[in-house]
Structures are given as C-alpha cells and as structure tokens.
Amino acid sequence: MSTPSHAAATAPRRRNETVIVFALSLAAMVVSMMQTLPVPILGLIRTDLGTSTAGVSWVTTATLLSAAVFTPLLGRFGDQHGKKPTLVAVLGVMVAGSVIAALATSLPLLILGRVLQGAATAIFPLALSVLREEVRPQKLPGAMALVSGTLAFGSGLALVATGLLTSGSDADYRDAFWMATGFAVLALLAVALLVPAPRHKTGGRTDFLGALTLGTALLLLLLPISQGHEWGWASPRTLGGFAGAAVMTAVWVLVERKVDEPLVDMRMFVHRPVLMANLAGILVGFGMFANFLGVSYLVQMPEALTGYGFDASILRASVQFLLPGAIISLLASPLGGRLVSRRGPRAALGLAAVLGAVGFAWLALDHRHSASVIGAGLVVGAAVSFGYAAMPAVIMASVPHHQSGIANGINSISRSTGSAIGSAVVTTILASRTLDHLPPGVPPLPAESGFTLTFGIGAAAFALVAVISRFGLRGGHTTVAAAEPAAADHSGRPTDKAVRTDTADAAV
Known part of the structure; x- marks a missing residue:
C-alpha cells in the first residue's frame, strides 16, 4: 500500500508523463503531416508556378531526401548533446521551412522550404529517446505506441485538411502551407x-x-526510386543512381568500421532484431503509401469512362475514404501499446501482418463498393498502427541507451524508404496499365487491373511482415527493458542483457 508521501511524489510524475507524451505525439503528428501535405495540391502548384509534372514532383521528393540525410545525423546528435535542445532546434527549422513554402513564388524557393520541413523527420526518433528517459517502464510501450500511431494519423489528416482548404474554385495551395506553419508553431x-x-x-x-557517406548513399538510392517513373527505370540516370548507392553503401560501411566513434555501430545495425525491425519498417511504410495513393486514385476515377471508380473529388476522397482509416490508426495505437506490453512486439507485428494482408486482399477482390473500400481502409489503418507500435519496442529493447536515437532514426528512414518505394510502385503500375479505348482528347487513365495488382502487392508486403514476425523475431517475444539503460559492452554492441525474451510466448 502506498504511503501518502509516496502518492504525492508519484502524482506529479504521472501528470508529467501525460503532458510529455502529448507534446511529443503532437510533434510527431505534425512531422508526418509535412510528408503528405502537398500530395493533393501538386496540380495546383504546377499550374500556379508554371512548372512541369517532373518539376513539381520535387516538392515531395525534396522532403524525402532531406529526411534521409538529416534524420540519422540529428538522431545521433541528440543522443550526444541533448534531445530537447535538438528537438526545439529541429522544430524551429520546420517552422522556417513552412513559412518559406507559404511565401514562395518560385519552385526553387518552395523546394527549399520542403527541404527544411523534411529535416524535421528527425523529431520521431528523438521523441522516442525522450520517452525512454522520462516514462516509467510499465507505461513505455503504450507511450511509444501512441506517438507512433500519430504518424499514420497525421499523414491522413494532412490529406483531409489540404482537401478542405483547397476545395473552392479560387483555391490557393499556399493556404495549406500556412496551416502547416500554425501546426509547426504549436x-x-x-x-x-x-x-x-x-x-x-x-x-x-x-x-x-x-553522416556524409550515409546521406550520399541514401540520396543515390531514394532519388532513382522517387524519380524512376519520370526518368525511365532502365535509363542511365536511374541505373547509375542505384549503382552509385551500392558503391557509397560499401564506402559508408568501411568508414564506420574505421572511425573511433561511428555514427552507426555496424554490429548494432545487423543485430537481428534491429535488422528485422528495419525490414518490417520498409514493408509497413510501403503498405501505408500503397493504401493512401491506391485508394485516392481509385475513388477519383470517372466511372462513365472507366467502368469503375466513384467520381470522387479530392475533398470527398480524403474525407470519406481516407480519413476513417487515419482515425482508426490513432485509436488503435493504445491497443497496440497494450499488446506490446502484454505479449511483446512480436505479437503486435504478427497481428499487423494479418490485418494488413486481409485488408489489401479485401481491396483487391472488391473495390467497386464504397463500403468495401472504407472497410478495408479501416483494417489497413489498424495494421499500420500495430506495426508502428511494434517496431520502436523492438529497437528500444535491442540497443543500448546511447544508441536509441540513431537506431530509431535508421528505422524511421526505413519506413520513409518503404513509402518512397510504395509511391514509385503505385505510380509505375498505374501508368503502365492504361485503358485502350477512350474518347479523343481524354488523357490516359489506368485500367482496373492496375489497382487490383497494386492491392495484391500490398497484401504480399504484409505477408512478408508475417514471415519476419514468425521467423525473424523467433525465440519468444521481446519486451522493452526500459527500467534502466540497456547494457552494452565497451564497443557499444548490445549485450545479452539488452534483449530479454520470454520463451513462454513461442507463437504469434
């Protein structure tokens, strides 16, 4: 039984935990909003700034590339020099980027603003590191799950909010960036x-x-992934980018093995739970974007011309078809935290895999009824939330305290890479499978088989997540050992104490 003095001492801490989780969840949500914010308004930006489709695509690509460069560097910097100062500085950069984007009158200025917004992606791994320090061990999985759940919610919320702001006949895309500025300041x-x-x-x-070699390798990898549909997948630029990424990855590994204080300890990087969490991050990030883009394009198809679709406007597509899944992602995050606490992240990742595979299979088999599209979106939204709850828990239980920022930074990049791949795959499939018989003057429209294939690939991605949860994390479920910093040897490699397993839970 707690004494009055003990209760008085713990009550403020519990209140502090609540406000800390709220602040970090808000920051993570705002960062995720920046990633999808311009997707519905790319056409408006292209028209207003008088640029080409290839040029305006850099509005999204710039943020992705910036995140790839700055997230691991700032995650490590926060571990070394203080997480709160780094968080505040990064949020200040995001505010500046949002203002520049809102005031931009040319494409280069807008891209600069988007680069600064992308740097704020480092907030997520920094936020998880703060939680590890400030939240009690028994509450940590739920706190991490809630912060992680805001990522999917923020991505969907940005699509809806942008659709609302630009639904009028005199719509101005800059309103969306002013909205982003307000959220960033908050x-x-x-x-x-x-x-x-x-x-x-x-x-x-x-x-x-x-940091330089890792950033260069990621740039050379993500640039052809995001621009390959414009350049051509067999073009010299695309193939050269992939070849350069392979070379720079080898250079990065050599550098990290030579320096005394590496950005990323290679043994931590290939530690099986960490490696599996990063592979799962790629697949879940792929699934989230395949769902967002696939459903958004599908419901906007003109049924009279294509024989399928719902003739939805951008606003209707966002509010009716995408927002429910985003809300479910947020509501499911506490459930994911409880599942991680009671059964471990392996069980949560397994459930995410099952739900994701079922949701995408549902979309592939029946996407002609609005109830099916919305219902499947709810299932996929819950899957993404459970997946995002599981991965940080695996990371936190598998790395020493001083590497939590960089480890979660790499995992964040894996999800961004998966999202870029998802965007590229959806765009390429829909562009390659078009209807043959359309009236003169009508631009090419994707055939229904393109959407069926897209959703089928999404189901296969989550099936691979099931393989990872079943075999990649085999040996019991990992629990978050947050009562004290995870143990590490003198090289920074996680010791056996950094990962605790419960062999009683052998099945997902």
Whole structure:
C-alpha cells in the first residue's frame, strides 16, 4: 500500500508523463503531416508556378531526401548533446521551412522550404529517446505506441485538411502551407514548454564523415526510386543512381568500421532484431503509401469512362475514404501499446501482418463498393498502427541507451524508404496499365487491373511482415527493458542483457 508521501511524489510524475507524451505525439503528428501535405495540391502548384509534372514532383521528393540525410545525423546528435535542445532546434527549422513554402513564388524557393520541413523527420526518433528517459517502464510501450500511431494519423489528416482548404474554385495551395506553419508553431511551443531538459548526454564527437557517406548513399538510392517513373527505370540516370548507392553503401560501411566513434555501430545495425525491425519498417511504410495513393486514385476515377471508380473529388476522397482509416490508426495505437506490453512486439507485428494482408486482399477482390473500400481502409489503418507500435519496442529493447536515437532514426528512414518505394510502385503500375479505348482528347487513365495488382502487392508486403514476425523475431517475444539503460559492452554492441525474451510466448 502506498504511503501518502509516496502518492504525492508519484502524482506529479504521472501528470508529467501525460503532458510529455502529448507534446511529443503532437510533434510527431505534425512531422508526418509535412510528408503528405502537398500530395493533393501538386496540380495546383504546377499550374500556379508554371512548372512541369517532373518539376513539381520535387516538392515531395525534396522532403524525402532531406529526411534521409538529416534524420540519422540529428538522431545521433541528440543522443550526444541533448534531445530537447535538438528537438526545439529541429522544430524551429520546420517552422522556417513552412513559412518559406507559404511565401514562395518560385519552385526553387518552395523546394527549399520542403527541404527544411523534411529535416524535421528527425523529431520521431528523438521523441522516442525522450520517452525512454522520462516514462516509467510499465507505461513505455503504450507511450511509444501512441506517438507512433500519430504518424499514420497525421499523414491522413494532412490529406483531409489540404482537401478542405483547397476545395473552392479560387483555391490557393499556399493556404495549406500556412496551416502547416500554425501546426509547426504549436508543436514547437508544446515541446519547449512541456518536455523536460535531458538527463542523459553521451557527449563525444559527431561522425560527420559517416553522416556524409550515409546521406550520399541514401540520396543515390531514394532519388532513382522517387524519380524512376519520370526518368525511365532502365535509363542511365536511374541505373547509375542505384549503382552509385551500392558503391557509397560499401564506402559508408568501411568508414564506420574505421572511425573511433561511428555514427552507426555496424554490429548494432545487423543485430537481428534491429535488422528485422528495419525490414518490417520498409514493408509497413510501403503498405501505408500503397493504401493512401491506391485508394485516392481509385475513388477519383470517372466511372462513365472507366467502368469503375466513384467520381470522387479530392475533398470527398480524403474525407470519406481516407480519413476513417487515419482515425482508426490513432485509436488503435493504445491497443497496440497494450499488446506490446502484454505479449511483446512480436505479437503486435504478427497481428499487423494479418490485418494488413486481409485488408489489401479485401481491396483487391472488391473495390467497386464504397463500403468495401472504407472497410478495408479501416483494417489497413489498424495494421499500420500495430506495426508502428511494434517496431520502436523492438529497437528500444535491442540497443543500448546511447544508441536509441540513431537506431530509431535508421528505422524511421526505413519506413520513409518503404513509402518512397510504395509511391514509385503505385505510380509505375498505374501508368503502365492504361485503358485502350477512350474518347479523343481524354488523357490516359489506368485500367482496373492496375489497382487490383497494386492491392495484391500490398497484401504480399504484409505477408512478408508475417514471415519476419514468425521467423525473424523467433525465440519468444521481446519486451522493452526500459527500467534502466540497456547494457552494452565497451564497443557499444548490445549485450545479452539488452534483449530479454520470454520463451513462454513461442507463437504469434
């Protein structure tokens, strides 16, 4: 039985935990909004700035590439020099980027704003590191799941909010970026006022050479992935980018094995739970974007010309078909946290795999009824939320305290990479499968088989997540060991104490 003094001491801490989780969840939601914000308004931007389709695609690509470069670097920087100062600085950069994007009168200025917005993706791994320090062990899985769940919710919310702001005949795409500025300022104030100063700093020198080589490798990988449908998948630029990525990855590994304080410890990077979490991140990120883009394009198809679709406007597509899944993602995140706490992240990842495969299979088999499209979207939304709840828990239980920022940063990049692949795959499939008999003057429209194939690939992606949860994390479920920093040897490699397993739970 707790004494009055003990209750008085723990009550403020519980209130502090609540406000910390709220502030970090808000920051993570705002960051995820930045990623999908311009998707519904690319046509307006192209018309207003007088640019080409290839040019306006850089509005989304720039954010992805910026995130790839800055997330691992800032995640490690926060571990070394303080997470709150890094969070506040990154949010300040996001505010500046949002203002520049809202005021931009040319494509280069808009792209600059988007680059600064993309740098804020580092908020997510930093937020998880703060949670590891400030939240009690028994509450940590739920807190991480809630912050993770805001990622999918924020992505969907941005689509809906942008659709609402630009639904009129005199729509101005800049309104969406002013909205982003307001959210960014709100997140900055919440973190500055509600998140405590850091208690742990590892110090040391920042591995800028490792950051440079890793960033270059990611740029060379993600650039052809995101632009391949414009350049041509067999073009010299695309193939050269992939070849350059392979070379720079080898250079990065050599650099990290030579420096005294590497950005990424290679043994941590290939530690099986961490590696499996990153592979799952690619697949879940792929599934989330395949769902967003596939459903958005599907419901906007003119049924009179194609024989399928719902003739939906951008606003209707966002509110009726995408928003329910985003809301479910947020509501499901506490359930994912409870599942991680009671059964471990392996069980949560297995459930995510089953739900995702079922949801996409449902879409592939029946996408001609609005109830089916919405219902399947709800199932996929829950799957993404459970997957996002599981991956940080695997990471946190598998790496030492001083590597949690960089480890979650790499996992964040894996999800962004999966999203880029999902966008590229959906775009390529729909562009390659078009209807033959359309009236003169009508632009090419995708055949229904393109959507069926897209959703079938989404189901296969989540089936692979099931394989990872069943065999990649085999040996029992991993639980978050957050009562004290995970143990590590002198090299920073996680020791056996960093990963605890419960062999009683052998099945997902």
